[in-house]
Amino acid sequence: MKAIELFKPPRLCARVSAGLLILRLVVGLAFIFHGYGKIQNPFGWMGPDASIPGVFQALAAVSEFGGGLFWMLGLFTPLASLGLACTMTVAVRMHAFMLHDPFVSQTGGRSYEPAIVYLCVAVLLLLAGPGRLSLDRVVFGEKTRDAPVPEETENKQ
Numbered sequence: 001m002k003a004i005e006l007f008k009p010p011r012l013c014a015r016v017s018a019g020l021l022i023l024r025l026v027v028g029l030a031f032i033f034h035g036y037g038k039i040q041n042p043f044g045w046m047g048p049d050a051s052i053p054g055v056f057q058a059l060a061a062v063s064e065f066g067g068g069l070f071w072m073l074g075l076f077t078p079l080a081s082l083g084l085a086c087t088m089t090v091a092v093r094m095h096a097f098m099l100h101d102p103f104v105s106q107t108g109g110r111s112y113e114p115a116i117v118y119l120c121v122a123v124l125l126l127l128a129g130p131g132r133l134s135l136d137r138v139v140f141g142e143k144t145r146d147a148p149v150p151e152e153t154e155n156k157q
Contacts, residue, residue: 006078007140009129017131024071024130027121031068031084039065063087071125074134081126088119 012020038045038061043054045061063083070080095101095112105111130136 004140005143007076007136008143009077009131009134009136009140010143011145012129012131014132016128017133020125020128020131021074021133023121024074024077024125024134027118028068028071031064031071031118033068035061035064035066035068059083060087060090071130074130074136075139077125077130077134077136081122085119085122085126088115088122091115092119 038057042058042061044050044057046052046057050057063080064087067080067084067087070076071084092112092115095110095115096103099110101110101112103111103116104113132142
């Protein structure tokens with residue numbers, strides 16, 4: 001398999017593509033806002049006492065800011081989704097298991113709900129692709145339909 005094939009979005013109907021576009025624009029913008037402050041100080045945005053090495057802080061900052069921008073454009077969507085999924089997995093782990101934050105805070109405090117929702121969006125875009133309305137489709141084209149599984153072929157006869 002050629003590397004370029006990874007960036008070809010699957011063929012989706014117009015309604016699904018429109019829904020994915022809206023999701024990419026809204027959540028991509030949210031990630032740009034989340035990542036903007038971090039990208040200003042990528043190796044130290046967690047503060048001087050952080051236990052997370054600066055290189056991992058920089059990866060999270062680039063993932064959030066750059067990944068949000070790429071989602072909005074629909075460009076390199078699988079790569080952006082993978083980076084954001086990794087970042088949000090770490091965020092869920094940190095909030096749920098290290099800080100023992102609740103899933104939803106009843107007092108408006110910290111929770112791991114936003115991180116797990118963003119993780120689910122990243123997984124969705126990783127699996128479904130950006131849809132028709134994306135630069136991935138313009139630059140890389142669309143995947144051809146997958147060949148039917150042999151069991152499906154046997155059932156149709």
